[in-house]
Amino acid sequence: MAAAGGGASLLVQGGAAREGCVGKTSLVLHYCENKFNDKHITTLQASFLTKKLNIDGKRVNLAIWDTAGQERFHALGPIYYRDSNGAILVYDITDEDSFQKVKNWVKELRKMLGNEICLCIVGNKIDLEKERHVSIQEAESYAESVGAKHYHTSAKQNKGIEELFLDLCKRMIETAQMDERAKGNGSSQPGAARRSIQIIDDEPPAQSGGGGCCSSG
Amino acid sequence: MLSSVMAALHWPSHSRKKMSLKSERRGIHVDQSELLCKKGCGYYGNPAWQGFCSKCWREEYQKARQKQIQEDWELAERLQREEEEAFASSQSSQGAQSLTFSKFEEKKTNEKTRKVTTVKKFFSASSRVGSKKAEIQEAKAPSPSINRQTSIETDRVSKEFIEFLKTFHKTGQEIYKQTKMFLETMHYKRDLSIEEQSECTQDFYQSVAEKMQTRGKVPPEKVEKIMDQIEKYIMTRLYKYVFCPETTDDEKKDLAIQKRIRALHWVTPQMLCVPVNEEIPEVSDMVVKAITDIIEMDSKRVPRDKLACITRCSKHIFNAIKITKNEPASADDFLPTLIYIVLKGNPPRLQSNIQYITRFCNPSRLMTGEDGYYFTNLCCAVAFIEKLDAQSLNLSQEDFDRYMSGQTSPRKQEPESWSPDACLGVKQMYKNLDLLSQLNERQERIMSEAKKLEKDLIDWTDGIAKEVQDIVEKYPLEIKPATQPLAAIDSENVENDKLPPPLQPQVYAG
Numbered sequence: 001m002a003a004a005g006g007g008a009s010l011l012v013q014g015g016a017a018r019e020g021c022v023g024k025t026s027l028v029l030h031y032c033e034n035k036f037n038d039k040h041i042t043t044l045q046a047s048f049l050t051k052k053l054n055i056d057g058k059r060v061n062l063a064i065w066d067t068a069g070q071e072r073f074h075a076l077g078p079i080y081y082r083d084s085n086g087a088i089l090v091y092d093i094t095d096e097d098s099f100q101k102v103k104n105w106v107k108e109l110r111k112m113l114g115n116e117i118c119l120c121i122v123g124n125k126i127d128l129e130k131e132r133h134v135s136i137q138e139a140e141s142y143a144e145s146v147g148a149k150h151y152h153t154s155a156k157q158n159k160g161i162e163e164l165f166l167d168l169c170k171r172m173i174e175t176a177q178m179d180e181r182a183k184g185n186g187s188s189q190p191g192a193a194r195r196s197i198q199i200i201d202d203e204p205p206a207q208s209g210g211g212g213c214c215s216s217g
Numbered sequence: 218m219l220s221s222v223m224a225a226l227h228w229p230s231h232s233r234k235k236m237s238l239k240s241e242r243r244g245i246h247v248d249q250s251e252l253l254c255k256k257g258c259g260y261y262g263n264p265a266w267q268g269f270c271s272k273c274w275r276e277e278y279q280k281a282r283q284k285q286i287q288e289d290w291e292l293a294e295r296l297q298r299e300e301e302e303a304f305a306s307s308q309s310s311q312g313a314q315s316l317t318f319s320k321f322e323e324k325k326t327n328e329k330t331r332k333v334t335t336v337k338k339f340f341s342a343s344s345r346v347g348s349k350k351a352e353i354q355e356a357k358a359p360s361p362s363i364n365r366q367t368s369i370e371t372d373r374v375s376k377e378f379i380e381f382l383k384t385f386h387k388t389g390q391e392i393y394k395q396t397k398m399f400l401e402t403m404h405y406k407r408d409l410s411i412e413e414q415s416e417c418t419q420d421f422y423q424s425v426a427e428k429m430q431t432r433g434k435v436p437p438e439k440v441e442k443i444m445d446q447i448e449k450y451i452m453t454r455l456y457k458y459v460f461c462p463e464t465t466d467d468e469k470k471d472l473a474i475q476k477r478i479r480a481l482h483w484v485t486p487q488m489l490c491v492p493v494n495e496e497i498p499e500v501s502d503m504v505v506k507a508i509t510d511i512i513e514m515d516s517k518r519v520p521r522d523k524l525a526c527i528t529r530c531s532k533h534i535f536n537a538i539k540i541t542k543n544e545p546a547s548a549d550d551f552l553p554t555l556i557y558i559v560l561k562g563n564p565p566r567l568q569s570n571i572q573y574i575t576r577f578c579n580p581s582r583l584m585t586g587e588d589g590y591y592f593t594n595l596c597c598a599v600a601f602i603e604k605l606d607a608q609s610l611n612l613s614q615e616d617f618d619r620y621m622s623g624q625t626s627p628r629k630q631e632p633e634s635w636s637p638d639a640c641l642g643v644k645q646m647y648k649n650l651d652l653l654s655q656l657n658e659r660q661e662r663i664m665s666e667a668k669k670l671e672k673d674l675i676d677w678t679d680g681i682a683k684e685v686q687d688i689v690e691k692y693p694l695e696i697k698p699a700t701q702p703l704a705a706i707d708s709e710n711v712e713n714d715k716l717p718p719p720l721q722p723q724v725y726a727g
Binding site: 083 | 539549552586591609
């Protein structure tokens with residue numbers, strides 16, 4: 001049932017040198033579980049999560065894949081991202097090094113997947129604004145230069161997470177639709193169909209409040 | 218039903234008497250004679266073998282199985298023929314039901330009369346179609362899959378598939394036809410490269426799913442269910458030809474990764490930064506379960522079942538991490554642990570299995586679902602193991618080379634803390650050795666203390682003797698002669714008259 005509605009796969013990549021450092025896990029958990037407090041989180045794992053969305057009457061099944069951020073696993077990246085529609089690259093605003101790692105990832109993803117993939121660069125931990133080491137201007141101008149969007153979030157205070165995911169979903173849908181149009185719509189190749197995101201219009205608009213239910217968390 | 222019977226067949230024959238007695242006694246009292254084999258061979262029968270003894274039952278069963286295979290084909294053929302009469306298929310389902318039901322009936326009457334039933338009567342009474350007719354049909358049918366070696370699993374799966382499709386009436390027949398056609402084309406494509414065969418299968422999956430959605434108007438969640446069944450059906454049949462085919466170097470790769478994992482036996486969880494503490498019994502339990510699951514993958518035939526094994530393995534890993542760290546596991550925790558599990562388990566034919574799943578799994582499952590994620594992680598783990606070097610374990614090149622060449626092992630360098638991945642027996646042995654040496658130490662201590670005690674005791678007696686001697690010397694015992702005769706007490710009391718009057722002895726004259 002899950003995959004039938006139409007799906008988009010999303011990759012979350014932390015620019016972290018040390019594990020758990022940038023907070024990508026709690027970011028995703030907060031989004032999918034809608035919980036403020038870490039103690040309330042009941043999921044067994046935070047590496048594969050799904051979220052059902054309704055964007056402008058379109059049902060989307062979001063599959064969020066967490067990828068190992070350690071340097072030693074960097075070379076495995078392509079195995080993860082080859083079929084994804086979007087990627088969230090998280091850095092810690094108090095850690096300049098993590099921002100540099102994000103830059104590496106952006107370069108690689110753009111090189112391998114071109115413009116097919118929607119990129120989001122996320123500065124996490126804005127609750128620690130005082131200890132900021134990555135300037136807002138630098139981050140935002142960099143994001144613009146590589147065609148990515150920049151966001152600020154705080155997993156701790158649950159700030160900016162909802163907007164980030166919702167925005168990214170919309171962009172992924174747009175990209176997929178543009179892809180479809182470019183391909184001449186309809187005569188989809190078997191190979192292409194496996195890759196691209198499929199969207200099916202939602203029949204009754206009863207679910208239109210769905211976005212609200214998500215943002216309430 | 219067949220499979221449960223199969224399991225029962227493995228019961229060793231010498232214990233059959235005992236077992237039947239035991240199982241019968243649990244219920245109401247049964248006459249002793251009813252426990253005997255229905256065939257009258259003198260052995261005890263068993264309800265699990267429909268009242269026969271194991272030997273007689275085996276004979277019966279062989280014939281029954283043949284019958285069932287024929288019936289299956291009968292059923293399948295009929296389904297194909299009766300395309301217009303969608304509901305006519307219920308007739309054949311009755312036929313199938315009557316087979317099992319009448320068997321039951323037969324058994325009952327047998328038990329009542331306790332007659333010796335012949336094999337023929339037992340089964341032919343239940344079947345509608347004579348075995349001859351079925352044989353002819355089987356011979357006539359040119360379908361390649363008939364020539365297959367009829368394994369029990371294949372039979373069971375096709376039967377289930379047919380039963381499953383019946384619930385979809387016309388669409389079900391359409392699907393069955395297409396599946397048969399596909400299997401036939403695949404038969405002629407057996408000589409093609411595996412990539413082409415894979416492409417064919419993938420195209421088939423897609424076209425069937427599309428047709429169901431557009432023509433059959435089947436709701437998406439049902440499409441998924443049907444697709445699972447189709448995958449199960451076709452892959453059970455194709456498995457033999459497309460798993461680790463000779464035309465590829467899959468087997469070579471299998472051996473290579475196996476050798477590689479063996480060479481890496483010295484890798485410790487610490488080197489991989491595995492966030493799992495195997496000292497906790499629950500955690501080591503989970504680790505064992507995860508290893509069992511990943512090894513079990515090889516025994517499954519259907520790609521989806523193989524994926525399910527990987528998923529189960531992953532869930533156990535998550536549990537192990539959760540118990541150790543007490544927080545949900547992220548990919549940062551999961552991947553190293555999965556690598557560790559693969560290294561420890563060394564699952565058989567790992568590359569072949571991965572290739573098989575990639576080539577023949579229904580793509581919608583592999584690309585989107587949770588199973589797909591774990592499968593991708595397994596691919597990553599294998600890629601990591603293949604490319605693993607000193608840097609990825611935070612070791613120096615020299616150390617890495619030494620460990621790889623087997624000159625030293627990291628465990629030997631620090632015997633104080635043997636790694637927890639040593640096998641349980643070795644661990645226990647080390648523990649016991651430790652205890653023994655402790656015991657030895659204590660024994661020695663006791664011995665020395667005992668000796669000291671002995672010496673103390675001797676010293677003490679000596680001391681006492683000496684002291685006594687001293688005292689004796691100091692105060693020599695002198696026995697003085699009695700100065701006053703003891704009889705003085707009895708002598709006349711001289712001072713009686715000094716006593717007060719009441720105590721004055723009366724003196725009697727005389």
